Amino acid sequence: MASTIRVRATVSGDTTEVQALIQHPMDSGFVKDAQGQIIPAHFIQQLTFEHGGRTVFLANWGAAVSKDPYVKFSFKGGAKGDDLKINWMDNKGATDSTTAKIS
Amino acid sequence: MHARHIFLSAIAALVGGVLACVAASAIAAPDKIDPAADAKAFQKYFTDKFPQVKFEDFVNGPYSMNEDMRKQWEEKEQFPPYEFSLEAGKEVFATPFGNGKTYADCFPNGGLGIRQNYPYFDEKEGKVVTLELALNRCREANGEAPYSYVDDEMASLTAYMAFTSRGKPFDIKIPNDPRALQAYENGKRYFYTRRGQLNFSCATCHVQSPGERIRAEVLAPALGILNAMPIYRSEWSGMGTISRRLVTCNSQTRAVPLEPQSDEYRDLEYFLSYVSNGLPISGPGARP
Amino acid sequence: MTCGSPSFSRRLVLQGAGSVALVGLGFGTVPAVAAANDKYPEDAFRQKGDADAIKALYGKTAEASDKVKLDAPEIAENGAVVPIAVATALTAVTSISFLVSENPNALAAFYVIPEGTVPAVANRLKMAKTCNVIAIVESAGKLYSATKEVKVTVGGCGG
Incomplete structure (x- = not known):
């Protein structure tokens, strides 16, 4: 199955800009389905980005982050061709990870 | 003055159900079907009403008319919410049917870069064929069950086909065939006819009031409205085909939707x- | 409606689910090289109001600062997807958080900013209704905030 994680990491000068989009329902636990039943909370809690064995960004998310969450940040020190490891875990313990190349 | 005159003519066209030859009303007889003159007048109506909107920008719907919304859209387009659907569509498009054939075998140019030619008038059948319809016919011809016209699979496929056609101008042809002209005319009549409990026509919102808010939402101009299809709507938390959009348009004005x-x-x-x-x-698009 | 009042039993369910995730963390699914404060701040995410969430998250209060640049729309086109970003000229930034004051749980996101990472984040948040969005930047151990009201006409809670 295709990864749930889409990443674009581009270096410009000494800064690498990272954008990620993740396929996840991010159910808040406050919404009812068509039958009136609460859809249980189901959301990503932690998302990490690692470069060169170092965490460059750690997101802690609650249920208020939008469906198919998106995040953008930048860090110093990446180079073209470097690996960027991305990893998430949700409140049900599910995880996914991927490795992207910085371009 | 001029703009006002055009607007009044447009209203007259709506009410009377006659040709909306706004600019050309003086020269065209009211009961002659003249799509070329219609299109010219239709486009002129919008460019006159929104002189600050660039022509190509009309395909961006409400975002062409509201600065604050445009900023939110540009932010979203950095990593658009239709991305997953687009990828799914690309994959499905390339996956062979049970008989080994693919979608590419059903379409000119292998199905790529052809969105702008749909719908077309099929002179053999004597009817209009849309892209969604052609896709399901392709499936059925190859022994596959048709997709729902309002669900994600169809949206993914059309998203991919639109994506490969981005930037190509709509090039819809109306052959010199009375049935084609009649189909065009029927579509136009449907567009301008009021219906439903709210007594709205398609034109009430998308010709008379684009850029205005209806409750919380900013209405899109009818000009270019299909260019961005299919769309990811935040309101739906998902994708929608043209069929889905038309069905919801009808139900939102409390009219009875037709079969897709x-x-x-x-x-x-x-x-x-x-x-x-x-x-x-410009499809696939993202909308509120 | 479903938006404002989470039921007590649902909270217990959430709590249960949360501990599962923490157990997962304990087994090291997330790389051990993460920053020191890499624990998921469960308690802060469970607070209702923004003041309580900030207290649970940092144990102190924030002061408003024009060095925190919060970028959010005047009117959210849809409360389900509101693009919100923050950037700052402050130095020695270690974290950035976003709170939506009238959401059922105010804390939306808490980002750990290690050294060498630019103190700027863009994300997309859900908003239940018109209210304040608060961004907090933690710089040299102090908290600085920026607040902006975002009007929500179509709520992001669904249901």
């Missing part, structure tokens, strides 16, 4: 696409 890909909807799509000829395909 009924003759009326096919004709409506034919009309609405034809009058947007020249505007580039």
Whole structure:
């Protein structure tokens, strides 16, 4: 199955800009389905980005982050061709990870 | 003064149900079907009403008319919410049917870069054929069950086909065939006819009031409205096809929606696409 | 409606689910090289109001600062997807958080900013209704905030 994680990491000068989009329902636990039943909370809690064995960004998310969450940040020190490891875990313990190349 | 005159003519056209030859009303006889003159007048109406909007920008719907919303959209487009659907569509498009054939075998140019030519008038059948319909016919011809016209699979496929056609201007042809002209005319009549408990026509919102808010939402101009299809709507938390959009348009005005890909909807799509000829395909799109 | 009042039993369910995730963390699914404060701040995410969430998250209060640049729309086109970003000229930034004051749980996101990472984040948040969005930047151990009201006409809670 295709990864749930889409990443674009581009270096410009000494800064690498990272954008990620993740396929996840991010159910808040406050919404009812068509039958009136609460859809249980189901959301990503932690998302990490690692470069060169170092965490460059750690997101802690609650249920208020939008469906198919998106995040953008930048860090110093990446180079073209470097690996960027991305990893998430949700409140049900599910995880996914991927490795992207910085371009 | 001039703009006001055009607007009044447009209203007259709506009420009377006659040709909306706004600019050309003086020269065209009211009961002659003249799509070329219609399209010219239709486009002129919008460019006159919104002189600050660049022609190509009409395909961006409400975002062409509201600065604050445009900023939110540009932010979203950095990593658009239709991305997953687009990828799924690309994959499905390339996956062979049970008999080994693919979608590419059903379409000219292998199905790539052809969105701008749909719908077309099939002279053998004597009817309008939309892209969604052609996709399901392709499936059935190859022994596969058709997709729902309002669900994700169809949206993914059309998203991919639109994506490969981005930037190509709508090039809808109306052959010199009385049945084609009639189909166009029927679509146009459907577009301007009021219906439902709210007594709205398609034009009430998308010709008279684009850029205005209806409750919380900013209305999109009819010009270019199909160029961005299919769309990811935040309101739906998902993708929608042209069929889904037409069905919800009807139900939102409390009219009875038709069956997706009924003759009326096919004709409506034919009309609405034809009058947007020249505007580039921009789908898949993101909308509130 | 479903938006404002989470039921007590649902909270217990959430709590249960949360501990599962923490157990997962304990087994090291997240790389051990993460920053020191890499624990998921469960308690802060469970607070209702923004003041309580800030207290649970940092144990102190924030002062408003024009060095925190919060970028959010005047009117959210849809409360389900509101693009919100923050950037700052402050130095020695270690974290950035976003709170939506009238959401059922105010804390939306808490980002750990290690050294060498630019103190700027863009994300997309859900908003239940018109209210304040608060961004907090933690710089040299102090908290600085920026607040902006975002009007929500179509709520992001669905249901």
